[in-house]
Amino acid sequence: MKSAKELLNINEKETAERIEKHIQNIVAENRVNGILMGLSGGLDSTVLVTLAVRALGKDRVCVYFLQDRNGEKDSVNKAQIVAEGLGLKLNVGSIDAIMREKEKDAAFFKFISKLPPFVLPFMSSLYYIIVGETPYMTTLRKEELKKSKFRIWLYDNIVNGLEEMFDGPCAARRVVLEKIAKEKNLLLIGSGNLSEDLTGWFTVNGVDNMPHSPIMRLLKTQVWQLAQYLNIPIAIQKRAPSADVLRGADDTLALGMSFGKIDIVLYGIEHNMSDDEIMEYGLTKNQIARVRKIYKMSAWKRSGRK
Numbered sequence: 183m184k185s186a187k188e189l190l191n192i193n194e195k196e197t198a199e200r201i202e203k204h205i206q207n208i209v210a211e212n213r214v215n216g217i218l219m220g221l222s223g224g225l226d227s228t229v230l231v232t233l234a235v236r237a238l239g240k241d242r243v244c245v246y247f248l249q250d251r252n253g254e255k256d257s258v259n260k261a262q263i264v265a266e267g268l269g270l271k272l273n274v275g276s277i278d279a280i281m282r283e284k285e286k287d288a289a290f291f292k293f294i295s296k297l298p299p300f301v302l303p304f305m306s307s308l309y310y311i312i313v314g315e316t317p318y319m320t321t322l323r324k325e326e327l328k329k330s331k332f333r334i335w336l337y338d339n340i341v342n343g344l345e346e347m348f349d350g351p352c353a354a355r356r357v358v359l360e361k362i363a364k365e366k367n368l369l370l371i372g373s374g375n376l377s378e379d380l381t382g383w384f385t386v387n388g389v390d391n392m393p394h395s396p397i398m399r400l401l402k403t404q405v406w407q408l409a410q411y412l413n414i415p416i417a418i419q420k421r422a423p424s425a426d427v428l429r430g431a432d433d434t435l436a437l438g439m440s441f442g443k444i445d446i447v448l449y450g451i452e453h454n455m456s457d458d459e460i461m462e463y464g465l466t467k468n469q470i471a472r473v474r475k476i477y478k479m480s481a482w483k484r485s486g487r488k
Contacts, residue, residue, distance in 0.1 A: 186446050190407075192400070194410075205238065208369060217371050219371050222426055223247070228409070240269045264418065281350055288344070313333075320333070321344075321345045352391075370394070371392060375402055376402075401448060439473065444473055
């Protein structure tokens with residue numbers, strides 16, 4: 183079996199320098215005082231803010247944590263650790279009022295948000311057995327839902343509420359941060375990565391789908407590699423990738439596979455590799471087919487169509 187690590191390996195020093203130069207260039211081009219970004223305490227935003235400080239200095243980097251009561255309780259603490267380590271002040275706000283309004287029409291989300299986190303994988307597996315896909319994959323096929331009364335019922339009563347509650351925080355945070363950026367003459371940047379982009383695992387017009395996303399060309403496993411090079415705190419490196427919307431619901435649960443496997447297939451898609459070539463890196467036909475399916479189904483999100 184071939185080494186996936188070798189396949190996805192990047193030159194950390196050159197990559198960091200390239201991204202830092204890019205940040206310097208977009209700040210100069212937009213004639214702003216510096217950059218503003220949301221700091222979630224997750225891997226992507228931590229790597230990006232570290233590169234931003236290296237590129238511009240701490241005095242030209244402004245970070246906000248916008249709390250959502252359905253997210254992980256210790257997220258703000260992790261964001262604070264990152265900010266303090268870089269010499270930044272963490273501005274803390276809240277989107278609770280916005281999300282409470284959305285939650286009124288999300289009965290199923292309210293139900294599962296009260297369940298112990300360990301129950302969610304079981305429910306996700308049960309959904310997959312019955313429907314043949316994850317709830318996230320169902321959100322990607324809205325037009326096809328019209329062909330089945332069962333799928334219409336499923337979407338209206340289960341999936342729609344989940345989608346609203348997952349997309350809502352990203353959209354709300356972008357609105358809040360764009361207003362602050364304009365007031366302070368700062369450039370708002372996002373920490374979306376290539377794995378999220380190619381699987382559609384982002385919110386159209388959300389804070390994870392920004393015009394300026396300096397680490398967008400890195401797959402998730404490459405972001406992890408860069409995190410090691412930058413000496414990102416181990417607690418952040420080990421944190422499960424998550425939209426931080428529902429406790430216990432990480433990205434693996436939504437996509438049905440780890441990024442370690444997803445990234446190999448995405449790399450293969452980007453480099454026109456055949457299934458047989460991808461299988462040499464330890465993936466099965468079914469795993470490859472699932473990622474190819476998600477990639478194809480999510481194309482409308484990358485084109486900006488709703």
